[in-house]
Amino acid sequence: MPRATLSYNSASPLLKSVPGSYPYRGEILCNRALNMSKIKAVGFDMDYTLAMYNSEQFETLSATLALEKLVNVLRYPKELLSVQYDHSYFIRGLVVDKERGNIIKLDRHKYVKRALHGFKVLSKEERTDIYDQITKSGGGFAEPRFAVLDAMFALPDAFLFGSVVQYKDDHPGEIAQDYKQIYRDVRSSVDMCHRDGSIKDLVAKEPKRFILRDPSLIPMLRKLKRSGRKVFLLTNSLWNYTDTVMSYLYEEGENGRWIDLFDVIITGSAKPAFLLNPRLPLFRCDPADGTLRNTEGVYGESAEEYLSRGKCFQGGNYTHLHDMLSVSNGTQLLYVGDHIYSDVLRTKRTLGWRTMLIVPELEHEINTLYDEKTRSLREEIEEMRDKRNDIDEWVDRLEGELVSDENVTPARSAHVRQELSTARKELQSSREQIGTRVEEYHGRFHRIWGQLFKTGMQNSRFAEQVENYACLYTSRVTNIGLVSPEMYWRAMNDLMPHDRLSKSPMYRVLSRRAEPGCSKFVDE
Numbered sequence: 163m164p165r166a167t168l169s170y171n172s173a174s175p176l177l178k179s180v181p182g183s184y185p186y187r188g189e190i191l192c193n194r195a196l197n198m199s200k201i202k203a204v205g206f207d208m209d210y211t212l213a214m215y216n217s218e219q220f221e222t223l224s225a226t227l228a229l230e231k232l233v234n235v236l237r238y239p240k241e242l243l244s245v246q247y248d249h250s251y252f253i254r255g256l257v258v259d260k261e262r263g264n265i266i267k268l269d270r271h272k273y274v275k276r277a278l279h280g281f282k283v284l285s286k287e288e289r290t291d292i293y294d295q296i297t298k299s300g301g302g303f304a305e306p307r308f309a310v311l312d313a314m315f316a317l318p319d320a321f322l323f324g325s326v327v328q329y330k331d332d333h334p335g336e337i338a339q340d341y342k343q344i345y346r347d348v349r350s351s352v353d354m355c356h357r358d359g360s361i362k363d364l365v366a367k368e369p370k371r372f373i374l375r376d377p378s379l380i381p382m383l384r385k386l387k388r389s390g391r392k393v394f395l396l397t398n399s400l401w402n403y404t405d406t407v408m409s410y411l412y413e414e415g416e417n418g419r420w421i422d423l424f425d426v427i428i429t430g431s432a433k434p435a436f437l438l439n440p441r442l443p444l445f446r447c448d449p450a451d452g453t454l455r456n457t458e459g460v461y462g463e464s465a466e467e468y469l470s471r472g473k474c475f476q477g478g479n480y481t482h483l484h485d486m487l488s489v490s491n492g493t494q495l496l497y498v499g500d501h502i503y504s505d506v507l508r509t510k511r512t513l514g515w516r517t518m519l520i521v522p523e524l525e526h527e528i529n530t531l532y533d534e535k536t537r538s539l540r541e542e543i544e545e546m547r548d549k550r551n552d553i554d555e556w557v558d559r560l561e562g563e564l565v566s567d568e569n570v571t572p573a574r575s576a577h578v579r580q581e582l583s584t585a586r587k588e589l590q591s592s593r594e595q596i597g598t599r600v601e602e603y604h605g606r607f608h609r610i611w612g613q614l615f616k617t618g619m620q621n622s623r624f625a626e627q628v629e630n631y632a633c634l635y636t637s638r639v640t641n642i643g644l645v646s647p648e649m650y651w652r653a654m655n656d657l658m659p660h661d662r663l664s665k666s667p668m669y670r671v672l673s674r675r676a677e678p679g680c681s682k683f684v685d686e
């Protein structure tokens with residue numbers, strides 16, 4: 163049989179540009195170059211990373227059970243039980259203003275560009291009144307007043323908070339608690355459902371309803387192991403639940419057990435504390451029944467000897483993990499997770515771990531971004547912005563004309579003012595038209611919050627965190643299996659305004675000035 167030749171087709175038209183309407187194929191995107199040959203260990207978070215949930219089912223369960231706690235335990239009005247959870251209403255990256263009863267979306271400069279009070283959209287004036295001062299004073303939009311929806315698990319919190327705030331406003335006198343207390347109660351109800359087994363027992367009973375199986379998961383993990391890297395699991399879920407979920411993900415008919423896929427397994431890790439506090443104690447966990455025994459971690463022996471007595475643990479901290487993986491510093495380790503703060507921001511900032519963020523929303527985001535209609539709308543907005551910039555420039559020139567010459571005659575001044583008034587009206591109408599089109603554009607991504615990675619035309623706060631802290635990001639963990647484990651991930655060129663000089667307003671002003679007969683006004 164002739165040997166197949168490996169060839170590299172660099173002339174493929176598909177390589178040149180993204181075609182008209184482009185369906186996402188599982189690309190992993192790179193913010194910061196990463197040479198996989200330098201990576202000795204690859205670790206995975208479990209929930210919403212290895213285990214992808216049917217978020218509609220999971221969140222609805224979590225919200226329904228939490229509502230029951232709010233009403234039956236915390237004595238909120240029983241009418242709230244009729245609230246129907248809408249899993250598509252809120253998105254990750256939003257911020258809860260506990261004091262005001264609002265949920266807001268910020269751009270990367272921390273301007274609030276969209277806000278809801280309960281389910282009522284706040285006007286621009288209302289937003290500015292409440293938040294501009296916080297933005298201008300460099301405010302953090304952080305705890306204790308604010309809470310960020312960092313994970314999918316937090317979306318029911320937002321919906322329940324919105325529902326109770328709305329109910330309080332619509333039924334004066336029925337809920338005595340202020341907005342802050344309502345948030346605390348919602349948070350503790352959801353928290354309770356995660357801790358007391360109400361959610362997990364149901365998931366364990368009917369995993370098929372809540373967990374999405376992906377047949378390429380186990381081959382991807384095996385491929386990584388075959389590449390010679392240590393593979394580890396680091397999850398906040400406790401042993402019993404981890405065992406239930408991982409056993410379900412481990413396809414029926416597979417040889418061996420799911421724990422064979424990993425070199426080290428740490429459950430109940432209490433991230434982010436695991437990444438910050440080197441004194442947190444470690445326990446050995448018996449995979450047969452989940453019983454725990456104290457251990458000091460690798461001490462006075464090699465990691466191999468230590469792990470030969472068992473590789474399942476609970477708790478501990480990053481020093482235990484680094485010792486077990488025999489890595490001398492965090493940069494030799496890639497961690498894959500879905501939680502922008504615990505799995506990505508904290509791991510990278512504190513320990514220098516290389517990071518990959520799982521963003522299930524990316525599939526919809528990219529499919530919409532490269533959809534024909536979205537593209538043509540984007541081009542139309544670009545053209546409208548160019549025209550608006552022309553008018554902007556004309557207004558600037560007219561304003562300049564008024565102050566440039568001390569000896570301007572009253573007739574000339576009146577003429578300029580007349581022109582200016584017309585131009586300002588044009589400018590206002592152009593801004594409004596752009597605003598309407600931008601709303602329409604964002605509506606293509608999400609009916610209330612728009613594009614996840616943008617706020618208006620700027621990057622959203624979520625996008626900024628992804629860009630700053632996730633070396634890589636993709637929609638699902640199994641995309642790792644689509645490429646070689648030796649991949650050299652290279653980042654694209656960063657673009658600053660001067661890299662796109664022709665788009666800068668001043669470039670336009672100066673270029674136009676250099677044209678012969680440049681000014682309508684001066685020529686008159």
Ligand SMILES: Nc1nc2c(ncn2[C@@H]2O[C@H](COP(=O)(O)O)[C@@H](O)[C@H]2O)c(=O)[nH]1
Nearest residue numbers: 207208209315352353356357397398399400
């Ligand atoms: N006690 C609470 N546990 C929560 C809450 N939201 C999520 N969770 C649990 O955390 C882990 C996440 O595991 P990881 O694999 O992503 O590290 C999972 O067991 C969730 O049930 C909460 O509000 N309170």
Ligand SMILES: [Mg+2]
Nearest residue numbers: 207209210500
């Ligand atoms: Mg997770």
